[in-house]
Amino acid sequence: MAVRGGGRRAIASAAARVRQRTGAAALLAWFVCATSASAHAGEPLPALDFDPPPPGSYTLHRIMAAPDGAVLGIDGRSQRLSQFTRDRITLLGFIYTTCSDPGGCPLAYRVFDAMKQAIETTPALHDRVRFVTLSLDPARDTPAIMRQYAGSRPSDTSGGLRWYFLTTGSAHELMPLVEGFGQDIRYTIDRSNGKPRWELSHVLKLFLIDAAGFIREIYTSAFLHPRTVLNDIETLLIEGSGPGIEAAGR
């Protein structure tokens, strides 16, 4: 868009005012949170120690196409994963219901819940974003268990956000998805209670998938910050990724 000098200055000034207000609001929110931190699970979020590049000022490259395969919804119906990774921006994470590593699934849930709240309070993001949590443990995490685990989240669409809880019919169906996303999982044998017990563990990754089905960013637990995720979502929206552009694997 061509902008004449005076107009450009006016917009720059308006942008500065908006960012000032945003910064002041965030500081206020941070102060309020800091004084009530004990009311929340986990430690409060420290402020980012850097100014992230503004949304739209950087490129999120297409890392790879999101893999596809058969999955089961909480109603037990078999569907393709691509039905849950196209036409909207998707934040996808692998979980399993028995995961107790505080740096794994619980952290992912805190991020998902925080993002959900943020999106619900932001009308511009309504109906633009979905969440997908896919189980790494199909033997235990049946559709019924996933439905119980999800609680009211899947049916809560009041904020314009759908959250899908998926599992697979077998390890053989799951593994191509795990490998395709590059989600590393490990198996260990716990012998602490006498009888050997196989345990599953994983390094948390969240995948940001554009509306065409391409993975555009991958977040790990060590450096996962919701603000950067929201910035990236905004970057994809500015880019205009969505229906109509060449889709992954089609």
Add this chain to the structure above:
Amino acid sequence: MISHRVMRSGILAAAWVALACTVAAGPVRADETCNSPYTAKLIKGQEDYVYVWALGVEGLGDGSDKLVTVDVHPKSKSYGKVIASVSVGSRGEAHHMGFTDDRRFIWAGGLSEAKIYVFDIATDPAKPKLVQTITDLADKTGYLGPHTYYALPGRMLVQALSNTNDKGGVTGMALYNNKGELIASYKMPTDGGGDGYGYDLAVNPKKNILLTSSFTGYTNYMRSLWELVKDAEAMKRFGNTMVVWDLKAIKPKRILSVPGAPLEIRWSLNQADNWAVTATALTSKIWLVKQDGKGEWQAKDVATIGDPAKVPLPVDISITRDGKGLWVNTFMDGTTRYFDLSNPEAPRQTYAKVTGKQVNMISQSWDGKRVYITSSLLANWDKLGAENEQFLRGFVWNGKELKQVFEVDFTKETLGRAHHMKLGSKALRTTAADAAALERLARR
């Protein structure tokens, strides 16, 4: 577009407010002392293997570059012995390597070509297997001599040293996904004081900073060192800069003047620290990179390594996990030095020992008690005759003295020139696509 951004920034203000109240951040995790902070599965106990990426030597064995596995577990029957070797079938000036973020694969390459070799170290950590050769780097980017392999989530950022056009030092970085597909490339800056050269890269995600250093191009590093040093014009073609990049955007933010070919970069692993050090090969200095009082990144000469007039040629450095100590190898005098980094503004040498007739790379275990040293710098820069020792030597460090505990003679074993090292462990055996293992979980 500007007004669009303004609108969205305003829209998302509510989102920032909501976020600030609800989320706990993940811990910032350190790593084995020189790996990417995104690398999973640290070896915090006793390592089982040292993988050595070795340059082939014509007439020695098959003459090809190879990944050599040495058993380094003191209780093993084959302690200090070579237990596996994977030849790539050609000679391409093998140099450095790096783990993927899931630590299932090692990427390795040579400086005289543009190939990248991918070894599976997860299926059987004792016997790495060559599973892929990436050959499109030169064609798609024009870069030559891939050097540093640095894991980002699901990706590998590769720093090259040269280019296919004039084989000089102007080069760039290539970003691949973990499947070996090129995603993007980035030119090293040649404006704003940038010389366009590259060498190492290292990130500080807490600060959203990518830091790069600079060496020289193919025409220099593939030339005989003894001829090169007599060529005054060629000696001008070495990097004198480091670049501070915005990690998220991978865009240059600031060029730092660091004369004399700054090489390896090590961020302090102490969570409270946000500084990095490097050593300059030609000027024999330790430089500190950190923010000043105004938040600007600055580089500062903080120590001298040996006698710069004698050109000891500092090559590799290794930082302790607490950021309090730094090993420095100087190639020419074969000396391993330890610097007290308690005050990074004024590192102080507290120990030195001649560990070989020529020494290059140095790696330490997570606890700092074991130190490994190799001998080769570059095929045409290594010493000649009896001084051309080629080895992996293992040492134990008690805080006061380095004591050698084993040696693998790479010439006697017909393996070649020993260069870069990475540590391995039996415990890292894993197969991601292992449905059978998951089925066993079902019966738990």
